Amino acid sequence: MTLGLLLLIAFLALSASIVVGFRRPRIWLALTVAGAMLGMTAALRVLLGGESGEWQSGFLLGGETLHLRLDGVSALFLMLVAVIGGTGAVYSHEYWADQHNPSTAPRGRVCWSALLICMGLVLLVSNGLHFLIVWELFALCGYFLITLDRERNGVRAAGWLYLVASHAGTLGLFAFFALLASRTGSWNLGPMRAHAELAPLFWLALFGFGVKAGFFPLHIWLPSAHANAPSHVSAIMSGVAIKLGVYGIVRFSGWLPIPPAAGWVVTGLGATSALLGIAFAFAQNDFKRLLAYCSVENIGIIMIGVGVALLAMTHGNAPWGRLALAGALLHVWNHGAFKALLFFGAGSVLHATGTREMSRLGGLARVMPWTAGLFALGTLAVAGLPPLNGFVSEWLLYLGLFAVVTGKGVTAWIAMPAAIMLAMAGAIALASFAKAGAVIFLGAARTQPAAQAHECGYWMRGPMLVLASICVVIGLAPVLCWPAVAGAVASWHPTWAIGEPPVSLVTLGSAQIALAIMILAAAAWLWWTAYHNGLQRGPTWDCGYATPRARMQYTSASFAGIVSGWFRWVLQPERKARRPRGDFPAEAIRLEHMPETVLEHIIAPVGGLIMQASSTVLRLQHGRLQFYILYVLAGLIGIGLFVFWGCIP
Amino acid sequence: MIVMRDLMLRLVLWLLLAPLLPGIINKVKAWVAGRRGPPVLQLYYDLAKLWRKGVVMSNLASPGFIIGPAVAWVALIGAALLMPLGPAGSVVSFRGDVLLLIYLLALARFCTAWAAMETGSAFEGMGAAREVSYAVLTEAAIIAAVLSLIVHTGSVSLSTMLAPSAGAGAALLVAGLFTVLLAENCRVPFDDPNTHLELTMIHEVMVLDHSGPPLAAILHGASIKLLLFSILLVQAVLPMGDLSPLAAAGALAVGVLLVTVGVGLVESLLARFAFRRVPLLLTTAFLLCVFALLVAWKGDAP
């Protein structure tokens, strides 16, 4: 079966699933998963088999002929779309089932399939006009998925913010593609590095795609959208949708020439995004918001890699660019896998307890062992700890950065701070996820719903298991992914072909395997010894405190207190505290709210100014006819002055 | 096979030697204070006793309570095995192994914190929070130090990175890394392993509820970490590669001993810092490492 046929069948299967989605959930699921599998097969054939496809047809759409193309870069992202799309569909079968959400579940299924089609097409189309079409449709599908639960105000507000931000980005892309088309004379896309005059367009692309990717400070829509969406939607938004922003940047920095400053700016933005994103994440009390901010961090990490690759491109194609780009692209996969896993886990918790507030949970590990275990695995992966996949991609990225430093060129001045910020981000990520995992799953249940939680069913557990095994496999055998990543790097820049995986990657893989074995052995040994010596249960000692209560446990806010303090200048937390006073203090309160700083301290004031202008303008429409005629006169005089003023010189 | 044998040998060496260091430190402290102090091998006795004891596990705890220390222990041992040992070099050496080492330490930290949180105790939560928070700054300092070594040697593999002397920035690097060592191993002035005021502690408070073999694993892991940092510090500064094997071995041993004594002296002479000032000190350590980095950059630039 040819590549094109595979993709066509996948497209047809997904289209059919749109049709049946309203009424027949099981057929929908089968078709969606089949479509995803077919897409995955196609992507794998490109990535591992080295095939690539380009299709053109005389069929006119919007006055442009259809032009599709699947190469290494797009296949890499297509793989992600297929995997998360398929697993998410399975997950939603239980998570957003018809019996719980009779009114929204059908819509959710249809939008899901449409989203997968649009995402796939974004990766395939090779025409600016068509790209914009599927891009915006993909954004709209995302909007309708985020706002599935429209009844809730918070969901609607979050969805609206997403929609507006996304539209702003799209308008940037309007300018980008329109300028590209007017400079090249056609909407057709493809490698055009030779046109040096196109370089400044990179900034437009960076803005347009950056809004979708959600790096700092363009991330304003991301936390609330990902937190308020249904969890399978959060998973695909966080795991895949924002990656398409990265795809845009990677794709067009590969096809178009880039300005010399691009690498510096992208690396800088990436490092900032990594550090500040995770600082925000750590401070959150809502576990889905925490995961969302963590996506900002991970996009930052990916952007560091992309930025270093761009630096390499402008500095004589230095070999370190390849390593960094490979790390970034691998991290695209890795982040997709573990972030989706974490969001699925979060969904399971949310499903079981009905709250996203970490400080209302606790002790879930005992009632939801599967979720807890898989979530813990996800936290290890997202914190970039060996022997899981997160570490591998960050390791590649570090190697790239270190290689820049050893090169001792001027580029080291951005690589050194980036490496240090990346390290700090890694440490805070560890802290954040130690906090998230511990506060949600460990200790005692803080509220009634947490105590009465239940484990999720097989439909939800299955996808989590799949994703967890992906995390483990990539971690233990990174060499397996190498051809895919290397192929993508090679198709990004033809002269950057890297054949064999670096020796150190192979060694790293064996070290990781050894580590995993040692961990299993040691755990078993220690457990056996403890068991053998006698395992007693008792209350938590807690230095002998007699009446411990669940609410006395360390909460998420107190856990994050120290680091949040360091980042107070950017976090701008809003605190409300009433300290206990007097000999018999009545009531003490301490509330902490973590606003989205960029949104509330930068966008909101600007928006306020615009709204002020708007209300001024509105006052002009006051209903008095006399003034309306005066406006006509004013228009006459104004235009008259404009016209005749222009004629004087 | 030789690699395996070598690894086994090193494993045994690390396992056996590590608990010596806390004993030495305690001896130094006792000596400065004019006491006799516990025997140097005290930790060995403790570990042996703990290993034979039963475990009391909180009602709230899940298996992570025991698995956590096991993973942490393995991670620290793994990190130790990556460390080149003077003239013997390292067994497993590859580009970027230094990162694996750093992240293994992080893994250990994560697992200790996780195990601590298992009990749902506020004290242990406090300790875990402090541990992971301060690590942010130490991690930055370590990466800065590593970067300075990378700049200096042009290599990203531990065995070659640590071979030459640290050059012009050596003093800065020693100061920075020594502070990091104190922080990472929870010694005075960051933490006081001897106090029993739970509110003021970091590491010790995390293990309040542990007992028996898991506690033994934690304590042993801590001693390995101390030894690891001492060796790292010594090798980073001394020109190991330039010395004859014997001299190198001797230098390493003496260096580690010196560091250990140094730690003991610091503990005897300094009081624990207020918590407010810990970040300040850590930032200082970070800056020292950054200066070392800058010196390395300047010093080696043509």
Place this chain on the structure above:
Amino acid sequence: MNSLLLIVVPLVGAALAALWPNDRTRPWFLPGFGLVHVVLTFWQFLNPPVVAPGAWLGFDPLARAVLPAVSLLFLVCAAYGVSYLRIRSERPNRVFVAVLLAILGLLSAGHQARHLGLLWITTEAVTLAAVPLLHFNNAPRAFEATWKYLLVGGTGIALSLLGSFCLGYASLHGGGVGDLTFTALMAQGAGLSRPWVLTAWVLLLVGYGTKMGLAPMHTWKPDAYGEAPGLVGAILAGGVTTVAFTAVLRVRAVVAASGAGPMADRTLLVIGLFSVVVAALFLLGTRDFKRMLAYSSVEHMGILCIGAALGAAGAAAALFHVWSNSLTKGSLFMSAGNIRRAAGSPSMDDVRGMAILTPRSAALFVAGLFAVTACPPFGPFFSELQIVRAALGSGHGLATAIFLTGLLLAFLGLTRVVFGIVDGRPRPVVKANSKDFVETAGVVAPPLLLLGLSVWLGLFTPAILRTAWLAAVTQLFPTP
């Protein structure tokens, strides 16, 4: 001859409708004559007649490029009108139907007018004819709106008359013999007296700009669109404004022929951008979803002006936008009309949760919102993208930035209002009110059809339509 037929047939229909005795069957005149008109128009469209250069009236390329859109819009509105008038059976519809048909005839005349005076007469006639439609609801608010429409519109139209005189005088000054056909004026070219041409341009732009609803002369628009029935709004926004726009295009061609083209383009660009930004600011604050449509119309008139200012490529895109805007705006007006009728109030302070009460109209309204804010795959996306491309292609970077910012703000405002009325839980009053309104196929299918046409127009723009636009552009931008 056929071009006259386009005018006469609807006028005859109007006369017949006025004489027809039965209120219940009279509305069928609308789709009947609308259909005949569409057939005639498209027959003309496919077989473009040769227009004599000196003809006062003719189906010339510009009329060919625009009139079919108006005709189509009218037909769909007419179909909607049948169901609408059935709902409003309490109101006599003799005048309404007759005047609507008369307006169709006058619009055909206006689009085909190739003479300055004739153009003005038809525009004025359309303006006046629309009056009974505006106060169809016979409420004090409707009279107030009509009053403002008349006086502001009248002032504007008076200015355009003065402008026409000035242009005529400019022609006399250049040795003309008083032939006020556009062909003759353009042929005079640089012979036209420059000061008079510029004066004429200012007056005509303000005059016809008032009719189009460009800021700051747009003030009648929200009142009129807000109080008139939805389908009247659709025809005003999609048909009448179009006549004014073609008038501006024709006048611009004369001004350009006289050598003041760059100045004319600059003026159009500035007033277009001003309209877009002002409309966006209004959209951000308005709380009435029918008035919102009026402001959106102001915005789109601004977009048309921007397109017209960008040379041949931009003008072609603007003609494209005339089509896409007419069709999508028509759909929006109808679904908004449905919602208004069901809810009993046009204010978002009262109206919520229409997705529950009128699910189909609400869905159409949301789809129309995305259509009108240039989301694919609807027509406006393609036409606005072409305008952006033309703007960037001619080096108007700053203007594009302002334009796109305006679009974003308008998007903010529109989504705020639309989602505000569609989402949430309906109020009991509104709920009770909406019981009387049934979403029959008759009121849902027309807006749906228009949206479908908009999608078709965008994705599968027929080649012949593109050629028609390009032919019109050649008429307006003759290569010397």
Place this chain on the structure above:
Amino acid sequence: MSGILNLVIGLAMGLNLIALGSSRLPTLIRAVSVQGVLLGVMPVLMESERLDWRVLLVALATIAGKGLLIPSLLRRAMRAANIEREVEPFIGFVPSLLLGAVGTIAAVALARALPLLPEHVGMLLVPGSLASLLTGFILLIGRVKAISQVCGYLILENGIFLFGLLLIHSTPLLVESGILLDVTVGVFIIGIIVDRIQRAFDSLDTRKLTALHE
């Protein structure tokens, strides 16, 4: 003939000032009516040498429409509304007068900037037209009663009619008459709406017409 014509135009400009300065509605309507009659006379004066039936027709229609029909319509509305006076105008009568005077001077000055055909050089048509235009605007903007505004609109139209006389010689009268018809019908419709407003709001005070606003 140009002398007589200029005299008539001067009279019309004077009537503008009367319209601006008068607070009584009957005076205002009368001024408009007289101005309409004067306007009707002008085409005859301009084309006195080549008088034909079409010019006479335009003249008669103008006198009938602007001089008689519309003013009587307005008078009827005024009586129905039972108002005689313009009270509390937005722009007072003295400021209106001053503005009008300044406007007239400015109109004369502005008119000089625009080139005229040789046969029109001596005529006051352009300044007269501009002055009327301005007067119309001042009345539209400055007055509160709907009837005053309609009068303002009429004066505005009169100004344009004055300008149109420049073209009377060269453009076909079909256009002229069409325009005249449109204007008449327009004002007629305005009259009807005024009547409806009177009935709906029981007043012709446009300050009450501000229900539609943001």
